[in-house]
Amino acid sequence: MYCIIYRSTTHSVLTQLQIQNLLNQAKDFNRKNQITGCLLYYHHEFVQYLEGEEKVVTALFDKIKKDIRHYNVDLLVSGFIYGREFKNWSMAYENFIGPNSRLEYLKMLVETYIDDENTFTTINPATKKFWTVVRTLLSTQKVEDFQ
Numbered sequence: 001m002y003c004i005i006y007r008s009t010t011h012s013v014l015t016q017l018q019i020q021n022l023l024n025q026a027k028d029f030n031r032k033n034q035i036t037g038c039l040l041y042y043h044h045e046f047v048q049y050l051e052g053e054e055k056v057v058t059a060l061f062d063k064i065k066k067d068i069r070h071y072n073v074d075l076l077v078s079g080f081i082y083g084r085e086f087k088n089w090s091m092a093y094e095n096f097i098g099p100n101s102r103l104e105y106l107k108m109l110v111e112t113y114i115d116d117e118n119t120f121t122t123i124n125p126a127t128k129k130f131w132t133v134v135r136t137l138l139s140t141q142k143v144e145d146f147q
């Protein structure tokens with residue numbers, strides 16, 4: 001099992017409809033290709049976690065890099081993992097709209113992650129912990145939101 005984490009920027013904030021189209025397309029492909037993961041969209045920045053078979057994930061990332069909906073696609077982490085972090089989600093998604101304490105905590109966490117100059121390039125316990133916490137926080141929402 002292989003995993004890639006990257007971040008990128010959008011020119012303007014994408015509308016809900018644009019995001020929905022992106023997610024529909026992504027989830028369809030991911031389901032058919034056993035890719036799971038999570039997409040966070042915060043202040044013009046995407047952070048995406050993709051996991052699956054190495055060749056499939058790498059090929060998908062090559063396509064994502066060329067997507068004109070975002071730019072500055074910056075690989076943060078890639079490497080082999082033992083098991084899936086997001087095994088129940090073809091692409092979990094959070095855009096941080098709407099105040100609640102769970103989201104506030106997640107926002108803080110993601111800000112720290114995005115701002116970290118030394119963001120890790122290999123999967124290490126801190127990276128793993130970050131995504132486990134994200135998954136746990138997202139899991140408190142209805143599962144249907146993400147499938």
Ligand SMILES: Cc1cc2nc3c(=O)[nH]c(=O)nc-3n(C[C@H](O)[C@H](O)[C@H](O)COP(=O)(O)O)c2cc1C
Pocket residue numbers: 022025026027029030039046048050060063064065067069070091
């Ligand atoms: C932030 C972001 C995340 C994306 N995530 C995925 C994804 O998880 N799976 C996927 O199939 N496409 C994803 N896409 C869409 C791909 O970039 C691309 O449009 C899609 O794979 C179709 O490519 P094709 O028309 O060349 O087949 C994402 C795009 C963006 C901008």
